Amino acid sequence: MDVTASKIGIIGSGSWATAIAKMVLISSEKLNWHFRSPEYIERFKTVKHNPNYLTSVAFDIDRISFFQDINELIEASDILIFANPSAFLNQLLSGLTVSLKDKLIVSAIKGLVPEHKLIIASYFNKIHGVPLDQIAVISGPCHAEEVALERLSYLTIACQDVKKGREFASRLQCSFIKTVVSDDIYGTEYAAVLKNIMAVASGICHGLGYGDNFQAVLISNAIQEIKRFVDTVHPITRDIKSSAYLGDLLVTCYSQFSRNRTFGTMIGKGYSVKSAQLEMLMIAEGYYAAKSIKEINDRYKVNMPITDAVYNIIYEKISPTIEIRLLTESLR
Numbered sequence: 089m090d091v092t093a094s095k096i097g098i099i100g101s102g103s104w105a106t107a108i109a110k111m112v113l114i115s116s117e118k119l120n121w122h123f124r125s126p127e128y129i130e131r132f133k134t135v136k137h138n139p140n141y142l143t144s145v146a147f148d149i150d151r152i153s154f155f156q157d158i159n160e161l162i163e164a165s166d167i168l169i170f171a172n173p174s175a176f177l178n179q180l181l182s183g184l185t186v187s188l189k190d191k192l193i194v195s196a197i198k199g200l201v202p203e204h205k206l207i208i209a210s211y212f213n214k215i216h217g218v219p220l221d222q223i224a225v226i227s228g229p230c231h232a233e234e235v236a237l238e239r240l241s242y243l244t245i246a247c248q249d250v251k252k253g254r255e256f257a258s259r260l261q262c263s264f265i266k267t268v269v270s271d272d273i274y275g276t277e278y279a280a281v282l283k284n285i286m287a288v289a290s291g292i293c294h295g296l297g298y299g300d301n302f303q304a305v306l307i308s309n310a311i312q313e314i315k316r317f318v319d320t321v322h323p324i325t326r327d328i329k330s331s332a333y334l335g336d337l338l339v340t341c342y343s344q345f346s347r348n349r350t351f352g353t354m355i356g357k358g359y360s361v362k363s364a365q366l367e368m369l370m371i372a373e374g375y376y377a378a379k380s381i382k383e384i385n386d387r388y389k390v391n392m393p394i395t396d397a398v399y400n401i402i403y404e405k406i407s408p409t410i411e412i413r414l415l416t417e418s419l420r
Contacts, residue, residue, distance in 0.1 A: 091255035097165030105171035107232035174199025198280035221249040229339035244332035274322035284374035286310035287348035295356020
């Protein structure tokens with residue numbers, strides 16, 4: 089596959105999918121894009137931007153082929169970028185009638201498939217038979233809102249086939265996007281999942297009134313917790329201080345654009361999980377991740393006090409005030 093000349097298809101209609109579409113169309117003449125709703129497609133064509141997300145980003149509609157049928161999009165594309173919520177991925181692909189095995193699958197999803205408790209790369213490999221060297225992961229500290237504003241951002245493209253990773257990275261790189269290539273698909277994916285849980289914890293603490301001093305301690309412990317887990321699950325040499333790991337954690341825990349921090353803040357202020365989800369109108373991946381990681385860690389037995397605290401608050405309904413006070417005793 090000539091990655092540099094392949095046709096790209098995007099699956100997802102949210103802010104991150106929209107930001108990726110903006111990047112792709114800087115270096116590519118055409119783009120295939122999947123939306124489930126025909127009304128959404130018609131609205132997009134009329135207003136020439138995503139009707140619900142990053143509405144300031146204008147698109148040349150003549151350069152986009154819209155697809156309602158995911159099978160048709162897959163057949164028309166060589167590279168498939170998945171940027172939809174992880175909780176709905178299995179259901180979305182349940183009606184596939186075409187194979188994914190000859191495609192380059194790119195995950196822009198920072199979550200786990202809850203039905204299988206698998207990171208996205210493992211899901212495509214084990215459930216859909218895609219070879220691991222045909223799977224890439226987009227990671228790093230990169231909020232969609234800042235991409236829309238063309239503020240300088242860095243992405244890490246992880247792929248076991250580094251040549252493919254480098255060629256795909258060239259399809260996203262532009263004046264405001266710099267790319268780094270890695271072969272650590274497992275570490276970058278697990279770190280991306282875990283940083284969402286840590287951001288929920290950060291938000292809960294913010295909602296409870298904890299200040300910057302404590303947040304610094306919390307995030308210092310969070311990166312150590314992430315390192316313990318990824319080193320146990322996939323023990324290779326990696327620099328946990330690089331932007332794909334530490335950088336992504338920092339921006340997700342501190343940024344005003346972080347939906348996971350926002351979700352956590354609402355929980356800390358007394359919202360129920362359901363009311364917080366309804367008010368946000370966006371998916372906080374950390375909600376689903378906390379349960380899946382807790383269940384995965386039942387096998388590995390890694391010391392994960394922050395993850396355990398988030399799980400206890402949002403699934404066991406333990407008081408945030410009590411649970412975070414207990415957490416403070418285990419942090420150093």
